[in-house]
Amino acid sequence: MSKSKRLEIIFHDGEPDGIRTYMRHLSTIKAYVVPRQYLSEAKSISGVDNPGVYFLVNDETGVLAKIYIGQTRNGISRLDDHNAKKDFWNKAILFLADSEHFTLNILSGLEKYAIQKAIDANRYDVENKTVPKYKISEYDFPIVEEIYEEIEFIMATLGYRMNAADNTAGKKIFATSRRGIVAHGIYSGESFEVLPDSEIDFSKAVHIASYNLKRQALLNDGTIVKKQDGKYYLVKVLSFKTPSGASDFVLGGSTNGWVEWKDSEGKTLSDLYRSNS
Numbered sequence: 158m159s160k161s162k163r164l165e166i167i168f169h170d171g172e173p174d175g176i177r178t179y180m181r182h183l184s185t186i187k188a189y190v191v192p193r194q195y196l197s198e199a200k201s202i203s204g205v206d207n208p209g210v211y212f213l214v215n216d217e218t219g220v221l222a223k224i225y226i227g228q229t230r231n232g233i234s235r236l237d238d239h240n241a242k243k244d245f246w247n248k249a250i251l252f253l254a255d256s257e258h259f260t261l262n263i264l265s266g267l268e269k270y271a272i273q274k275a276i277d278a279n280r281y282d283v284e285n286k287t288v289p290k291y292k293i294s295e296y297d298f299p300i301v302e303e304i305y306e307e308i309e310f311i312m313a314t315l316g317y318r319m320n321a322a323d324n325t326a327g328k329k330i331f332a333t334s335r336r337g338i339v340a341h342g343i344y345s346g347e348s349f350e351v352l353p354d355s356e357i358d359f360s361k362a363v364h365i366a367s368y369n370l371k372r373q374a375l376l377n378d379g380t381i382v383k384k385q386d387g388k389y390y391l392v393k394v395l396s397f398k399t400p401s402g403a404s405d406f407v408l409g410g411s412t413n414g415w416v417e418w419k420d421s422e423g424k425t426l427s428d429l430y431r432s433n434s
Contacts, residue, residue, distance in 0.1 A: 162181065162182075162310065163181065163182040164179060164180070164181055164182075164311070164314065165179070165180045165181075165182070166178070166179055166180075167180075169199075169202060170195075170198075174192070175192065175195065176189070176190065176191055176192070176195050176198065176199050176202065177189070177190040178190075178202070178204075179311050179314070181307060181310075181311070184307060185254045185255070185258045186209070186252055186253070186254045186258070186304065186307060186308075187204055187252075187253055187254070188250060188251065188252050188253075188308075188311045189202070189204075189205055189233070189249075189250070189251045189253065190248065190249075190250050190315065191233065191236075191248065191249045191250075191251065192247065192248050193240065193246060193247050193248060193249065196233070196236060196237075196240055196249070199233055200233055200234070204232075204253060205232045205233040205251070205253065206231060206232035206233065206234065207232050207253040207254055207255055207256070207259070208228075208229060208230045208231070208232065208253065208254070208255075208256055208259040208264055209228070209229060209232070209251055209252045209253035209254060209259055209264070210226065210227065210228050210229070210251075210252050210264070210267050210268055210271055210308070211226070211227055211228075211229055211235070211236065211249055211250065211251040211252070212224055212225070212226055212249070212250045212251075212271075212312070212317075213225040213226075213227075213236075213239060213243065213245075213246035213248075213249055213284070214246060214247070214248050214249075214250065214317065215245050215246050215247045215248070216247065216248065216316070216317075217247050217367070221281060221316070221317055221396060222281055222282055222371070222374070222375055222378075222380055222393075222395065223245055223246075223281055223282045223283075223284060223378070224275060224281040224282070224283055224284065224317075225239075225243065225245075225246065225283070225284035225285060226268065226271050226272050226275060226283070226285055227239075227268065227285075228264050228265065228267070228268040229251070229253075230261075230264070232251070232253055233249075233251060236249055236251075243284075245284070250311075250312065250315065250317075252304075252307075252308050252311075262294070262297055263297055263300055263301060263304070265289065265291040266291065266293035266294075266297050266298070266301040267301050267304055267305065268289060268291075269288060269289040269291050269293060270293065270301050270302070270305055271305060271308065272285050272288050272289065273288050274305065274309075274319060275319060276288070277321060278318075278319055278320060278321050279321070279353065279392075279393050279394065280318065280319070280393060280394045280396070281393065282378050282379075282380055282393070316347075316348065316396070316398070318348075318350075318396065328343050329343070329344075329420055330342070330343060330352075330420070330421070331343070331344060331418035331419060331420055331426065332418070332419060332420075332421075333404060333407065333408065333417045333418055333419070335408055335417065336358060336361075336408070338356045338357075338358045338407065338408060339355070339356050340352075340355035340356055340357075340391075340407045340408075341354070341355055342355070342403055342418060344400060344418070344426060344430075346430075347398075348396050348397060348398055349396070349397045349398075349399065349400045349402070349403040349414065349418070350394050350395065350396045350397075350403075351391060351394065351395045351396075351397070351403050351406070351407060352391070352394055353390075353391050353392055353393060353394060354390055354391065354392075355390065355391045355407060356388050356389060356390055356407070357372065357381055357389045357390070357391065357406070357407055358389075358407065358408050358409050359372065359376075359389050359409075360409070361408065361409030361410050362409055362410075363405050363406060363409050363410065364405065364410060364411040365405060368402075368405060368406050371406070372406070375391075375395075376389070379392065380392060380393050380395075399414060400414025400415055400417070400418055400426050401413055401414035401415065401417075402414070403418070404417040404418065414426065415427040415430075415431065
């Protein structure tokens, strides 16, 4: 049995989608989740001026496709510049600790490691244009790796998986092939991930307007590409909160993902996870 983990959450304004602090038992790191509109308000919270790394994301449509990673030596104040110059993000997640734990070397190494991990994961369009050239020493690397494991865990609890998207070993693959559109994905129980090389049917609009906007945005930024056969394909994994959200995005219209997605034996998600037999 895997070792259990304890996570404490503080909802600073009493709202589930407001400013939150996440803390693991005995950890020196605190994670602050700050919706962009509450950036000024969050500056009054204890510990937000500590050094660390941060992730800027946009999940307004329920599909996270773009992410930016940076380091900060003065906590949340670093985001003022991004608030003025970067339009894409609607939420910041900051991982901060005091300078004794986040030394300059650890901070620089962690930023580089996190950016490279995000690129290797092939899940999101990483806004960082280059990976920092900073060289992580053999003495600092185990610390950086350990800190990142904690970051990766907390990001996953928020619905943002940072591990490699193409690691499908041992996982059941589901597919849909309606109207000749072939797409594949994995169901985790909490999300459905559409895998790279899945087709997207642009001939049929999605009934959810925001999904149509997201389709176009992903086509513009290269996450969806049109190939020589005239069809549109994903080049990165896309994560959805529900199987139906995934099938709507892929097929267009309004669909029931519980019956659209089938395994290699033709069994639907409903057969496997909702059947009482």
